[in-house]
Amino acid sequence: MTIRYPNGKSYIPKQPVTSSSKSHQYANRGMTLEEDLNYTNTYYLSQGIAVIHKKPTPLQIVKVDYPKRSAAVIKEAYFKQASTTDYNGVYRGRYIDFEAKETKNKQSFPLNNFHAHQIDHMKHVKAQNGICFVIVRFSLYDEVYLLDCSHLFHYWDQQLKGGRKSIPKSFIEQTGMLIKIGLHPRIDYIGIVDKIYFNETKN
Amino acid sequence: MTIRYPNGKSYIPKQPVTSSSKSHQYANRGMTLEEDLNYTNTYYLSQGIAVIHKKPTPLQIVKVDYPKRSAAVIKEAYFKQASTTDYNGVYRGRYIDFEAKETKNKQSFPLNNFHAHQIDHMKHVKAQNGICFVIVRFSLYDEVYLLDCSHLFHYWDQQLKGGRKSIPKSFIEQTGMLIKIGLHPRIDYIGIVDKIYFNETKN
Numbered sequence: 001m002t003i004r005y006p007n008g009k010s011y012i013p014k015q016p017v018t019s020s021s022k023s024h025q026y027a028n029r030g031m032t033l034e035e036d037l038n039y040t041n042t043y044y045l046s047q048g049i050a051v052i053h054k055k056p057t058p059l060q061i062v063k064v065d066y067p068k069r070s071a072a073v074i075k076e077a078y079f080k081q082a083s084t085t086d087y088n089g090v091y092r093g094r095y096i097d098f099e100a101k102e103t104k105n106k107q108s109f110p111l112n113n114f115h116a117h118q119i120d121h122m123k124h125v126k127a128q129n130g131i132c133f134v135i136v137r138f139s140l141y142d143e144v145y146l147l148d149c150s151h152l153f154h155y156w157d158q159q160l161k162g163g164r165k166s167i168p169k170s171f172i173e174q175t176g177m178l179i180k181i182g183l184h185p186r187i188d189y190i191g192i193v194d195k196i197y198f199n200e201t202k203n
Numbered sequence: 204m205t206i207r208y209p210n211g212k213s214y215i216p217k218q219p220v221t222s223s224s225k226s227h228q229y230a231n232r233g234m235t236l237e238e239d240l241n242y243t244n245t246y247y248l249s250q251g252i253a254v255i256h257k258k259p260t261p262l263q264i265v266k267v268d269y270p271k272r273s274a275a276v277i278k279e280a281y282f283k284q285a286s287t288t289d290y291n292g293v294y295r296g297r298y299i300d301f302e303a304k305e306t307k308n309k310q311s312f313p314l315n316n317f318h319a320h321q322i323d324h325m326k327h328v329k330a331q332n333g334i335c336f337v338i339v340r341f342s343l344y345d346e347v348y349l350l351d352c353s354h355l356f357h358y359w360d361q362q363l364k365g366g367r368k369s370i371p372k373s374f375i376e377q378t379g380m381l382i383k384i385g386l387h388p389r390i391d392y393i394g395i396v397d398k399i400y401f402n403e404t405k406n
Contacts, residue, residue, distance in 0.1 A: 045327060048327075048330060050331065051324070051327045051328055051331050051333070053286070053287055055258050055259060056258060056259040056260065056261035056262065057259065057262075057264075058259035059259065059260075059262055059277065059280070061260075071281055071282070072281070072282055073279060073280075073281065074262065074277065074279070074280040074281065074282075075278060075279070076276060076277070076278065077262070077276075077277040077280060078274055078275070078276060078277065079274070079275055079277075083256070084256055088291060088292075089291075089298070090298035090300070090328055090331040090332070090333035091331060092331065092332060093297060093298065093331065093332030093333060094296060094297070094298065095292070095293035095296065095297065095298040095299075096298075097293070121254070124248060124251075124254045125254055125293055127251060127254075128253065128254050128293040128294060128295065128296065129293070129295060129296035130254070130293035130296060
């Protein structure tokens with residue numbers, strides 16, 4: 001039985017990370033980028049580097065039970081389509097906003113990973129001079145790129161005029177920046193943010 | 204039957220705003236501040252003034268059903284305590300973060316409206332040079348104030364050392380700033396943000 005979000009993506013319930021469930025989660029590449037980013041953000045927070053959180057999944061709650069002497073139990077609720085991106089927060093006073101997606105494609109990144117509300121949100125953020133980008137993982141190569149949202153807008157708007165439905169990997173390689181994968185942090189995107197948005201290079 | 208969040212606050216399910224449900228919601232002052240802020244944020248967004256959203260309530264999903272040809276139904280879930288504040292976003296490139304609370308008290312604002320995780324989060328935001336404050340409504344007077352979080356930290360830390368469990372209204376009147384209540388926007392807190400954090404006064 002497969003659970004799906006409104007966008008058709010499979011829903012995989014979050015589980016406590018134990019040694020047994022961890023291997024299971026790593027087998028599922030769909031969860032790994034989110035997991036890696038959550039670990040990364042926890043690292044940034046603990047080190048005082050940045051304060052970035054993933055937003056909770058928005059739900060429409062319909063029915064709640066309140067058993068005596070127990071916590072409230074939600075008995076009926078539905079997934080709602082998010083009106084924003086998944087991640088946001090603050091770095092050196094600036095507002096940071098991004099969406100993270102991965103693909104198993106070899107040559108391109110499909111635009112159907114985004115929905116129109118998210119693109120609108122990113123355009124609003126950009127208009128307010130916020131820092132806004134996408135983090136894209138090509139699972140087959142285990143390559144993770146940061147791409148400023150302006151390039152996403154370009155391809156998105158072209159698509160609406162009948163253009164191609166994906167961003168070529170070659171374009172992302174040339175225009176985006178490859179993010180270093182490590183242990184602490186796992187996906188060091190702040191290093192790239194320094195380079196692109198603060199014109200700084202740290203060693 | 205009263206539904207409660209982990210912090211003991213009553214849970215009131217969100218309902219579509221219709222003419223009949225609206226009068227009901229206005230009778231419940233507990234929802235009004237959130238409602239007013241949501242309208243305010245929608246106004247700011249539509250006018251290109253700021254991009255501020257309320258975060259979804261965090262839930263722990265335990266069981267999901269996927270009926271054929273229907274949307275996924277969450278059959279068991281629990282409220283989780285939020286690790287951050289409720290509202291954040293971007294204004295003129297800066298990161299904005301706040302919590303909004305109201306009280307029926309006459310003389311003071313009780314500190315038990317906040318939990319330790321939220322205070323920690325606000326301290327992290329401040330350390331990253333984010334703009335961080337609380338919006339406090341005194342329901343009996345229908346007065347809404349913006350108070351920079353540094354003052355909240357002061358009272359919070361004093362409380363931990365055995366100090367008083369609330370912030371005097373007189374202190375909030377003197378140190379915070381009264382927010383203009385109107386129709387569009389309903390609670391014009393960005394005008395106060397301009398004054399406090401950008402040293403600007405608009406007419």
